[in-house]
Amino acid sequence: MNKIDIRTVDVTQYVQPLREGGSLPAIVKADDDFLYVIKFRGAGQGKKALIAEFIGGEIARAIGLNVPELVFMNLDDSFSKTEPDEEIQDLLKFSVGLNLGLHFLSGAITFDPLVSNVDAYTASLVVLLDSIISNIDRTAKNTNLLHWHNALWVIDNGASFYFHHDFKNWKNHLTRTFPLIKDHVLVQKATQLEEAKKQITTVLTTHVIKDIVNSIPEDWLTNESDNMSSTEMRKAYIEFINSRLSKIDLLVKEAQDAR
Incomplete structure (x- = not known):
């Protein structure tokens, strides 16, 4: 049994893209009513960037550094169908499934x-x-x-x-x-x-x-x-x-x- 307890949440609302990141992360709301920065599996470096983000973040936390809570985020196919921006639409379509979220630090x-x-x-x-x-x-x-x-x-x-x-x-x-x-x-x-x-x-x-x-x-x-x-x-x-x-x-x- 792993000691690391990573929560899994469902995305309920796509709030806004964060365009300063080349991989177009976004702020989303989840079914626990918290906001997260989601890293998409369908972005440029794909799932390997999520793996690196996850391992790096949890090692940082283990050695005593401050790291926002990491969660696994389920994204269903409904979001791509209502997104008007074609680039974001494609990203959402290719990211259906399990993605990675970081708790959004409001005001950071x-x-x-x-x-x-x-x-x-x-x-x-x-x-x-x-x-x-x-x-x-x-x-x-x-x-x-x-x-x-x-x-x-x-x-x-x-x-x-x-x-x-x-x-x-x-x-x-x-x-x-x-x-x-x-x-x-x-x-x-x-x-x-x-x-x-x-x-x-x-x-x-x-x-x-x-x-x-x-x-x-x-x-x-x-x-x-x-x-x-x-x-x-x-x-x-x-x-x-x-x-x-x-x-x-x-x-x-x-x-x-x-x-």
């Missing part, structure tokens, strides 16, 4: 490295998180961080685990570090990497990693272009994350050198 503002404050320990946790999940999209140009209720919140991890776009060669990534950390928006503020490392290695056990990966919906792992079974894919994600943790001293040094 985008993290701005020039004016927003973040403490060194939190910055160090985020930097090591992104080294572990190989997140190429947390830069000054696109921070994918929010300020809400005087705290930093981690969102948008969909560009992580890019090895899964080429599963044929995924094992080549097991020996790599993450040189792109030099472009990370928080790398200059990450002055407590050793302390963050202790926290991560204490809480991110193999058991926790397996719980997260085993909570990925089965149908997100089926893809005609991949010649691996869902069981093999789950093992690949677990092995990849464990390989990063085994190299965490190298990841720390890489981030320190980038600073």
